[in-house]
Amino acid sequence: MVMLTREEQAMLDGEQGAATQKAMELLVRYADALGAERFVETNNVAGVPGSSTLWLKNYYKEDGGDYRAVFSRFDLDSDEVVDVPRMNAYSCHLQGGMDPELWVEQGMTPEAHANFVYDEGETAMHGIQILKTCTPYIAGNLPVMGEHCAWMESSAVVFCNSVIGGRTNTEGRESTSAAMLTKRIPDWGFHRDDYRFGRHEVDVRVPVEDIFDWGMLGYFVGEKVQDEIPVIHGSVTNPSLIRHKHFGAAAASSGGVEMYHMVGITPEAPSIERAFGANRPVQTFVYDAAERRRIYEVLNSVGQSTDVDYVMLGCPHYSIEQIAHAARLIEGRKVHENCALWIFTSRAVKATAEANGYTRTLRDAGALLMTDTCSAISQAVPKGTRVVAVDSAKQVHYLPAMMGIEGWYGTTEECIDAACTGKWRGRLQ
Amino acid sequence: MTLDLDTRPDIILTGRAVVPGIAEGEALVTHQTISGWGGVNAMTGTIIESRHELKGQSFAGKILVFPGAKGSSGWSAVFHTARLAGKAPLAMIFNVMTTKAALGAVVMRVPSITDLDRDPLELIETGDRVQVDADNGQVRIWKRRV
Numbered sequence: 150m151v152m153l154t155r156e157e158q159a160m161l162d163g164e165q166g167a168a169t170q171k172a173m174e175l176l177v178r179y180a181d182a183l184g185a186e187r188f189v190e191t192n193n194v195a196g197v198p199g200s201s202t203l204w205l206k207n208y209y210k211e212d213g214g215d216y217r218a219v220f221s222r223f224d225l226d227s228d229e230v231v232d233v234p235r236m237n238a239y240s241c242h243l244q245g246g247m248d249p250e251l252w253v254e255q256g257m258t259p260e261a262h263a264n265f266v267y268d269e270g271e272t273a274m275h276g277i278q279i280l281k282t283c284t285p286y287i288a289g290n291l292p293v294m295g296e297h298c299a300w301m302e303s304s305a306v307v308f309c310n311s312v313i314g315g316r317t318n319t320e321g322r323e324s325t326s327a328a329m330l331t332k333r334i335p336d337w338g339f340h341r342d343d344y345r346f347g348r349h350e351v352d353v354r355v356p357v358e359d360i361f362d363w364g365m366l367g368y369f370v371g372e373k374v375q376d377e378i379p380v381i382h383g384s385v386t387n388p389s390l391i392r393h394k395h396f397g398a399a400a401a402s403s404g405g406v407e408m409y410h411m412v413g414i415t416p417e418a419p420s421i422e423r424a425f426g427a428n429r430p431v432q433t434f435v436y437d438a439a440e441r442r443r444i445y446e447v448l449n450s451v452g453q454s455t456d457v458d459y460v461m462l463g464c465p466h467y468s469i470e471q472i473a474h475a476a477r478l479i480e481g482r483k484v485h486e487n488c489a490l491w492i493f494t495s496r497a498v499k500a501t502a503e504a505n506g507y508t509r510t511l512r513d514a515g516a517l518l519m520t521d522t523c524s525a526i527s528q529a530v531p532k533g534t535r536v537v538a539v540d541s542a543k544q545v546h547y548l549p550a551m552m553g554i555e556g557w558y559g560t561t562e563e564c565i566d567a568a569c570t571g572k573w574r575g576r577l578q
Numbered sequence: 579m580t581l582d583l584d585t586r587p588d589i590i591l592t593g594r595a596v597v598p599g600i601a602e603g604e605a606l607v608t609h610q611t612i613s614g615w616g617g618v619n620a621m622t623g624t625i626i627e628s629r630h631e632l633k634g635q636s637f638a639g640k641i642l643v644f645p646g647a648k649g650s651s652g653w654s655a656v657f658h659t660a661r662l663a664g665k666a667p668l669a670m671i672f673n674v675m676t677t678k679a680a681l682g683a684v685v686m687r688v689p690s691i692t693d694l695d696r697d698p699l700e701l702i703e704t705g706d707r708v709q710v711d712a713d714n715g716q717v718r719i720w721k722r723r724v
Contacts, residue, residue, distance in 0.1 A: 175684070175685075178684045179680060179681055182596045182597060182680035182681070183677065183680045184594065184675070205659075205662075306651070319676075319677055319678060320651065320681075321651055321677070321685075322651075322652070323654055323655070323658065404648075405611075405648045525616075547616060550627075550628050
């Protein structure tokens with residue numbers, strides 16, 4: 150049984166109100182399920198609190214069918230409906246279901262949009278920051294090394310643990326919503342020092358320089374180590390935010406990597422020895438030119454037709470650097486009449502893109518800059534899409550399977566070229 | 579199929595309760611980890627992941643025996659929704675503890691057990707009669723007679 154501090158016991162006894170009591174009850178059940186002995190305090194929580202589909206609201210019709218009902222019954226898994234106060238922890242809302250302006254283009258109904266507007270109003274009223282992105286760390290919530298967080302979103306979790314040295318497990322909707330009220334999360338897994346050491350070794354023997362190659366290496370690593378912690382060394386060069394972003398998202402998709410070490414690059418891996426700690430490497434995997442080619446072919450195995458009718462960029466959500474790059478590539482060109490180009494980012498980054506004129510450059514070329522969501526999350530693609538091209542290994546892993554379409558993986562340049570020609574001409578250099 | 583309570587189980591395993599409670603029913607076993615979001619249709623309890631060995635089969639009303647959870651952080655919400663849709667399994671037995679599996683089991687509110695003294699994936703086959711007694715940390719197995 151999890152041990153409680155006096156303050157945690159008081160929450161469980163209802164001294165901080167019914168909602169916090171229900172949240173603590175859920176977290177105690179969760180801690181006991183994990184076998185955690187205590188809670189850790191957190192003041193950085195990222196989830197999808199209270200947002201729901203009309204199906205879920207209708208399910209709780211007898212409880213009022215509103216935000217309060219959904220937050221009580223679903224988020225807190227409570228049998229009773231309770232008043233939900235403003236959140237206590239620093240809390241933010243991750244990606245949502247549609248673009249707040251371009252929802253018609255995304256094929257959403259007015260009813261679904263009205264529901265989205267209602268939920269967002271409630272989210273704001275409950276003191277939850279409307280970041281609406283899978284990349285909170287470039288939209289206003291950047292943890293620091295050693296900070297205990299409670300985050301959802303696998304690509305954000307792996308970035309937080311690996312690149313920043315923040316500490317979070319892959320939390321779920323219910324645990325993050327409860328943590329927003331209690332500022333507690335089970336002290337288990339990545340919150341603990343001994344859990345964060347490497348288990349397998351990855352020896353990189355082929356140059357890995359841009360997001361295209363970092364994404365493929367990430368996909369390889371996830372496939373090999375599954376959800377264990379890899380220690381990567383060798384010819385990985387020129388680390389940057391967007392390279393880590395694409396690497397981690399890919400590794401979290403093909404495997405379930407929640408943390409990685411890159412020797413001399415990530416903060417908890419100043420050396421191979423420090424990255425492994427008391428562990429000895431269980432297996433060593435070599436990434437060479439042959440493996441690079443194999444991964445490229447795996448990622449492109451769902452592409453047959455070279456007639457591309459949709460190019461999706463922004464998985465994980467594009468940074469301002471990437472939007473600037475895409476705008477530069479497409480400036481003076483036009484998206485082909487048989488194709489669509491949608492680029493996804495956060496609202497914070499879009500504000501900068503607008504200030505710089507990138508949104509306009511993209512619009513003039515026939516492309517759309519969208520926020521909040523992506524084609525996989527919202528299952529929204531341009532009508533009639535049969536073949537998509539992406540520059541994200543994560544997206545090519547998910548989107549074709551979810552939508553029953555073909556998919557190509559390539560560089561950002563190849564994707565922009567496909568958008569402007571309607572033809573896929575990508576190949577491995 | 580009804581359980582003859584006088585019949586001694588063929589195998590008894592001992593483990594740690596994840597979610598308390600007792601349930602019994604027919605086993606559905608997979609040696610592959612299960613994805614929630616993008617891997618399961620919550621409305622039917624059906625596995626939808628491409629190339630999964632259980633693709634097209636529903637865990638609704640079964641004792642689900644699997645290695646563990648993988649994939650998106652939406653795991654618990656998908657299994658939670660399966661419970662609302664009446665498509666949850668009766669109980670769960672799994673090997674590898676993760677935050678996804680723990681939270682999913684909690685919000686699905688089904689008896690669940692892990693850390694068994696022998697590998698349930700080697701000893702339980704689809705169709706076996708299984709009782710998960712998480713209150714006493716036991717799994718009782720009656721092998722299917724052919």
